[in-house]
Amino acid sequence: MIRLVLGVAVVGGAAAVPLVADNYLLRLGTMLAMYAVLAQSWNIIGGYAGYPSFATAAFFGLGAYAGALLQGAGAPMPLAWAFACVVAAAFAALLGSAILHLKGHYFAIASLVVAEVLLEITTSWTSLTGGGMGLNLPILRIPVDAQARLFYWSMLALAVASFVMAWLVARGRIGFALRCIKQNEDAAAMVGIDTTFTKVVAFVLSALFVGGAGAMYASWVFYIEPPDVYAVLTSVKPIVMTLLGGAGTLFGPIIGAVLFLIMEETVWRTFLSVHAAVLGLIIVALIFFLPHGVLGLVKRRRPAAPTAGHGSAGQEPANRGGGA
Amino acid sequence: MKGSPLAQGVGHRAGRASLTRPLCGHPLPEGEGSDAASNRSFLVLPGPTPMLYAQILLNGLLLGGLYACIAVGFSLVWGVLNVINILHGSFVVLGSYIAYFAHVHWGLHPFLSIFLSGGVLFVVGYAVQRGVINRVIAAPVLTTLVLTFGLDLIVNNGMLLAFTADYRTVRLEHPLGSQIIGGLVVPLDRLAAMGLAVALTVLLFFTLARSKIGRAIVAVRMDAQAAALMGVDVPRIYAVTFGIGALMAGAAGSLLSLVFPISPLNGTEFLGIAFVVCVLGGLGSISGAIVGGFALGAIQSFGALWIGPEHGLTIAFALLLLLLVVKPTGIMGRKGYE
Amino acid sequence: MSTLQLTGVTRRFGGLTAVDDVTMTIEPGEIVGLIGPNGAGKTTIVNLVTGVFKPSTGTIRFDGRRIDGRKPHQISRLGVARTYQVVQPFPDMTVLENVMAPATFAARAPGVQAARTAAMECLEFVGLAPSQGLLASELTLAGRKRLELAKSLAMHPKVLLLDEVNAGLNPAEIDTALELIRAISARGVTIVIIEHLMKVVLSLCSRILVLHHGALIAEGSPQAITRDERVIRAYLGDRYADRTTAAGGANGHG
Numbered sequence: 001m002i003r004l005v006l007g008v009a010v011v012g013g014a015a016a017v018p019l020v021a022d023n024y025l026l027r028l029g030t031m032l033a034m035y036a037v038l039a040q041s042w043n044i045i046g047g048y049a050g051y052p053s054f055a056t057a058a059f060f061g062l063g064a065y066a067g068a069l070l071q072g073a074g075a076p077m078p079l080a081w082a083f084a085c086v087v088a089a090a091f092a093a094l095l096g097s098a099i100l101h102l103k104g105h106y107f108a109i110a111s112l113v114v115a116e117v118l119l120e121i122t123t124s125w126t127s128l129t130g131g132g133m134g135l136n137l138p139i140l141r142i143p144v145d146a147q148a149r150l151f152y153w154s155m156l157a158l159a160v161a162s163f164v165m166a167w168l169v170a171r172g173r174i175g176f177a178l179r180c181i182k183q184n185e186d187a188a189a190m191v192g193i194d195t196t197f198t199k200v201v202a203f204v205l206s207a208l209f210v211g212g213a214g215a216m217y218a219s220w221v222f223y224i225e226p227p228d229v230y231a232v233l234t235s236v237k238p239i240v241m242t243l244l245g246g247a248g249t250l251f252g253p254i255i256g257a258v259l260f261l262i263m264e265e266t267v268w269r270t271f272l273s274v275h276a277a278v279l280g281l282i283i284v285a286l287i288f289f290l291p292h293g294v295l296g297l298v299k300r301r302r303p304a305a306p307t308a309g310h311g312s313a314g315q316e317p318a319n320r321g322g323g324a
Numbered sequence: 325m326k327g328s329p330l331a332q333g334v335g336h337r338a339g340r341a342s343l344t345r346p347l348c349g350h351p352l353p354e355g356e357g358s359d360a361a362s363n364r365s366f367l368v369l370p371g372p373t374p375m376l377y378a379q380i381l382l383n384g385l386l387l388g389g390l391y392a393c394i395a396v397g398f399s400l401v402w403g404v405l406n407v408i409n410i411l412h413g414s415f416v417v418l419g420s421y422i423a424y425f426a427h428v429h430w431g432l433h434p435f436l437s438i439f440l441s442g443g444v445l446f447v448v449g450y451a452v453q454r455g456v457i458n459r460v461i462a463a464p465v466l467t468t469l470v471l472t473f474g475l476d477l478i479v480n481n482g483m484l485l486a487f488t489a490d491y492r493t494v495r496l497e498h499p500l501g502s503q504i505i506g507g508l509v510v511p512l513d514r515l516a517a518m519g520l521a522v523a524l525t526v527l528l529f530f531t532l533a534r535s536k537i538g539r540a541i542v543a544v545r546m547d548a549q550a551a552a553l554m555g556v557d558v559p560r561i562y563a564v565t566f567g568i569g570a571l572m573a574g575a576a577g578s579l580l581s582l583v584f585p586i587s588p589l590n591g592t593e594f595l596g597i598a599f600v601v602c603v604l605g606g607l608g609s610i611s612g613a614i615v616g617g618f619a620l621g622a623i624q625s626f627g628a629l630w631i632g633p634e635h636g637l638t639i640a641f642a643l644l645l646l647l648l649v650v651k652p653t654g655i656m657g658r659k660g661y662e
Numbered sequence: 663m664s665t666l667q668l669t670g671v672t673r674r675f676g677g678l679t680a681v682d683d684v685t686m687t688i689e690p691g692e693i694v695g696l697i698g699p700n701g702a703g704k705t706t707i708v709n710l711v712t713g714v715f716k717p718s719t720g721t722i723r724f725d726g727r728r729i730d731g732r733k734p735h736q737i738s739r740l741g742v743a744r745t746y747q748v749v750q751p752f753p754d755m756t757v758l759e760n761v762m763a764p765a766t767f768a769a770r771a772p773g774v775q776a777a778r779t780a781a782m783e784c785l786e787f788v789g790l791a792p793s794q795g796l797l798a799s800e801l802t803l804a805g806r807k808r809l810e811l812a813k814s815l816a817m818h819p820k821v822l823l824l825d826e827v828n829a830g831l832n833p834a835e836i837d838t839a840l841e842l843i844r845a846i847s848a849r850g851v852t853i854v855i856i857e858h859l860m861k862v863v864l865s866l867c868s869r870i871l872v873l874h875h876g877a878l879i880a881e882g883s884p885q886a887i888t889r890d891e892r893v894i895r896a897y898l899g900d901r902y903a904d905r906t907t908a909a910g911g912a913n914g915h916g
Contacts, residue, residue: 052466098649104465105408109599110648113641116596120638173766180752180763187750189734190712191813192768196733232592239470277481283474287460287467 011160018149026148030220032261033155037213038238039245039253040162044169045206046239047247049199050182052104054112054235055095059088059207060214061118061230067215068135068224069128077140081154081215088211089204096203100196112235119230134225137218151220158216162209163254169205170250178202179248240279244286246295255294379508380625386511388621389518390580394594395601396525396613397572403608404545404565407457408465410472413595414479415445415570419577420586421487427494427581434494434578435520441574449570453563461562476591483588491585517579522614524575528568529610541565545608593637600640603647663726665690665821665852666711671720671730673706680706682876683720688821693843693853695863695884698873699897704856705747707873708823712744713737725820738768743819745810747826747856751798758794760809761785761816768817784812788842804835811842821852828862840866864888872896 017029038056045053063084070080099110122129129135140147169175177198180188189195218224237260238253245256263282268275290296398412419441426432426440456475460467500512532538543551544561552558573594584590597620605616620640627639666688673681681703688694696704709715711722713734722730729737743764752760761781762774771777785791788808793801801809807827814822824843828836836859843866847853857863863870863884870887872880874896880887887893 046466050464052464052469099645102648105402105406105469106603106648108408108465108469109603110645113596113599113645117638117641117645120635120641124635176763176766179755183752183754184750186714187746187752188763190738190744190750191764192735192738192766192770192817193763194733194735236470236473239466243466243470273485274481276477276484280474280477280481283470283477284456287463287471287474291460291463291467 011156014156015153018152023145023148026152028261028265030148030152030155032257033152033159034213034217035237035241035257035261036159036254037155037162037209038234039241039257040159040166041206041208041210042238043206043242043247043249043253044166044178045199045202047242047249047252048169048175048178048182049202050178050248051100051199051202052108052111052239053203053206054108054232054239055092055114055203055207056210056238057230057232057234058095058111058115058118059092059210060217060234061115061122061226062091063088063211063214064218064224064229065122065129065135065214066211068137068218071137071219072135077219080219081212084215085208085212088207088214091211092204092207093200096200097196100199100203112232115230115232115235119226122226122230129226132226134223134228135218137222137224139222140219151216154216155213155220158209158212163250165205165209166250166253169202174198174201182248240283240286242293244290244293246293249293249295252293252295259294375507380629381622382508382510384622384625385618386514386518386621387583387624388618389521390576390583390617391597391601391620392525392614392617393521393572393576393579395598395605395617396528396610397569397576398595398598399602399605399608399610399613400528400541400572401566401569402602404541405453405457405461405562406465407461407468407566408472409566409569410469410476410595411452411479412569412573412598413591413593414476414483414588415449415573416577416580416594417483417586417588417591418448418479419445419574420581420584420590421483421577422574423578423581424492424494424586431497433496434581435516438520438524438575438578441578442571443574445574445577446567446571449573450563450567452570453566454559457566458559458562480588480591483591487588489587489589491587493585494581496582513582517582521576521579524572525610525614528572532610537561537564541568596637596641600637600644603644663690664688664723665692665725666854667723667726668707668711669721669723671707671710671717671722673703673710673715674718679876681710681717684873684876684878685720686871686878686881688852688854690820690852691847691850692869693847693855693867695867695870696854696856696873697858697860697863697870697887702873703876704873705825706876708744708825708854708856711737711823712742735767738764738817739770741818741820742823743768743814743817743821744823745807745814745825745827747829749803749806749810751801751806751809751813753797753799755798756794757790757796757798757801757809758782758785760798761812763816764813765816781812781816784815787815787845788812789838803830804832807831807839808842811846815846815851819851821854822846824853824855824857826856826858828857828859836862 014029018026021029038060041059042053042056045051066087067080067084070083071077075083095111095114099107099114102110123132125131126133140150142150169178177188177193180191180193181195181198185195214229218229241256241260242253243256244252244259245254246252267278271278394412394416397415398409401407401409401412422441422444423432423434423437426437427434432440452475457468457471460471496513500516502509502511504510530538532542540551540556540561541564543554543556544558544565548558551561580594601613601616601620603616604619605612605614623640623643624636628636631639664687666686668684668686671681671684672679684703684707696707698704706715710717710730711724713729713732713736717730720730721728724737724740724742727740729740729742752763755763758778758781761784762777765771765777765780765784766774769780771780782791782794785794788811790805790808790812793805798806798809807830811824811827827843828839831839840862843853843855855863855866867884870880870882870884871878872887872890872893874892879892879896880890882890
């Protein structure tokens with residue numbers, strides 16, 4: 001109950017930010033929400049299931065183009081965003097059925113290459129996508145301030161949605177099943193888990209809101225081009241964020257997104273010509289000094305209660321999973 | 325103006341953005357007119373179709389030997405250390421730069437600078453493995469992937485600062501030119517580069533099969549724990565293996581400087597080539613790398629003809645995806661280094 | 663109706679025939695021993711029954727239903743449980759969570775509490791209840807073997823395939839394990855036990871099946887099996903068998 005109140009307070013507070021913030025801060029807030037969506041989504045396949053997916057950019061780019069095309073055809077923005085979610089999820093279902101039997105590096109490479117192939121298809125299909133010239137979206141006929149607020153709130157709503165999804169996964173049967181799969185996939189099948197189905201579901205969930213985020217991003221910046229929305233870094237950043245905060249945890253991705261954005265804004269702005277190298281250094285430092293993320297520092301080696309999870313310590317811990 | 329928020333903080337975006345910029349689409353400028361067999365000119369060659377196909381196949385094979393050399397070190401590291409070395413593409417580019425500067429300053433022919441670039445990169449690779457990668461060698465796949473990606477960002481950014489993104493080319497004073505052999509245009513420098521690349525790859529094969537250190541590498545690949553029990557210094561072998569992987573990349577880079585323009589932006593492309601060749605030929609076998617390299621070269625050449633030169637690597641990637649889905653062990657099946 | 667029925671089951675791996683035309687039935691409530699020298703195909707049979715491999719030819723029925731070709735998770739949900747020769751815990755989960763997994767997925771516990779209760783019962787049954795909060799990776803080998811047993815019990819199995827549960831245990835631990843297996847059997851679970859230790863097989867099993875080079879070469883009571891010439895040959899080689907049969911038969915104790 002306390003946590004519900006706390007959650008509502010945090011979300012309410014975040015929603016009230018536009019009352020005090022200028023457009024620069026709102027832009028940061030929108031980025032933060034978008035990063036949170038990407039990291040939270042990746043955490044489901046990468047953190048809980050332990051599958052090193054580099055497919056985030058594919059879902060993001062696909063969502064961006066799906067939304068942009070539908071908007072270009074005259075559909076209202078929210079419909080375009082919802083459509084983008086569906087497209088990304090459907091694509092993930094197909095792709096997942098095809099490549100989730102791969103393990104380790106093979107899966108990583110396959111998921112990485114998908115974005116490249118989509119990029120190339122998008123670039124070549126000039127009649128539909130505008131190709132390398134990119135695609136312009138309809139301009140919103142509302143003031144700049146109102147736009148900033150609109151996209152901030154929309155992205156925030158998407159971030160909340162992805163958090164709720166992650167929370168449901170973490171405390172539900174599927175989260176438990178994913179943790180089993182991560183630790184020993186053969187044994188997971190032997191205790192009655194439909195591993196193939198569970199992995200595909202996790203992959204779909206990790207794509208759903210990423211597609212939406214891509215479409216929102218497209219609406220937000222009015223113009224997309226293939227190398228922008230299919231960038232490899234769009235796949236890598238959510239991984240770094242999640243590792244930074246703590247993979248396989250509920251709050252890790254959010255904490256990681258906050259830290260990542262702070263670093264991006266402070267360090268990289270100052271050293272423009274070396275920001276890729278700085279990101280590289282952050283990655284190396286992260287892996288050496290924070291292998292379990294920030295939450296790994298504060299969390300005890302394992303929970304005191306017999307079951308891992310976020311059950312309140314006072315009463316009988318009533319859940320099986322999560323390990324928040 | 326908010327511009328493009330996602331792209332902010334994306335360093336050399338053009339380079340990172342796409343692995344698929346076609347290298348075979350823009351070969352060396354044909355300044356001297358001697359390099360008559362570049363991809364664009366053969367497309368307009370008159371003559372019967374079988375000859376055209378033969379020419380395209382030849383061009384593909386000329387590329388393929390170099391591809392094999394690029395991929396074999398990557399494959400070795402993957403097989404022995406179970407690490408996908410994202411740095412590999414940058415190692416190749418570094419080798420090309422060494423060849424370029426050795427040529428500009430000392431007049432050293434790229435065929436000779438393979439020793440220099442290979443040697444330098446062996447040291448670099450050995451040090452990187454010993455100092456950095458070895459510390460997470462037992463970590464999950466994701467960790468080593470992300471770590472080498474981070475290292476690649478650093479190295480690539482460093483090269484951009486040092487050398488800029490401009491394309492540079494090695495222009496030989498005495499190019500061998502081309503010869504018409506049996507109706508086919510054979511660019512002799514490329515032929516020699518391909519021959520050297522294959523020779524290096526075969527040399528690596530015999531090194532692994534015959535030398536003491538090679539036997540130790542093979543033993544570690546089979547079973548690192550057992551090898552350790554038999555007195556093999558496994559961390560040292562890991563570092564040597566990584567060094568050899570970098571050496572092959574550097575030597576390949578030297579040879580490639582004759583064929584492709586040099587820029588840090590090419591790193592991702594070479595990495596992509598290494599991926600595809602490895603999966604095509606099957607991980608961890610040298611013969612697989614050779615077969616995979618030639619297969620990729622041929623596929624790209626014909627893909628360039630039928631679908632368009634800018635789609636060369638995309639076709640390869642699509643094929644790679646298909647192959648991963650259907651037969652992850654590669655067309656050669658899984659084999660050891662024997 | 664037989665609990666398990668294999669009819670003409672063959673499994674080839676490339677050129678190697680690991681299981682060769684095996685026909686056998688396991689009746690409800692039995693404790694059956696499956697023995698044979700290394701590489702005889704015992705574990706392959708377990709893998710065939712549990713759906714890890716599909717038979718090249720032949721059919722497998724469980725409670726009269728065809729199960730060959732079904733996936734492992736489907737078969738486990740029907741009530742076929744196994745333990746692994748090499749224990750397969752979820753290392754970073756607690757002992758309790760390890761057992762809650764099969765209770766949740768294979769036995770389809772209606773909720774978390776039900777899964778917990780079922781898991782605790784299994785842990786108490788195998789004597790691991792005090793270790794419930796430990797990580798599985800922290801258990802001793804004997805503890806992990808018992809965890810395997812608890813996990814398979816939590817699946818509410820009708821038949822339990824035990825693949826060398828006693829390997830690596832000391833004599834005292836083996837005695838405890840034997841009592842446990844008898845207790846499981848007393849609960850009405852049909853048991854197929856793969857074992858190297860003759861002592862275990864002879865003291866537990868009502869019937870023994872002998873595999874050699876993938877084929878079933880003998881079947882019968884423990885007493886009959888120990889006198890069976892083919893079994894002695896398979897285990898001890900021809901010369902020993904010739905000598906013992908010439909000497910009028912002895913107990914062909916492995």
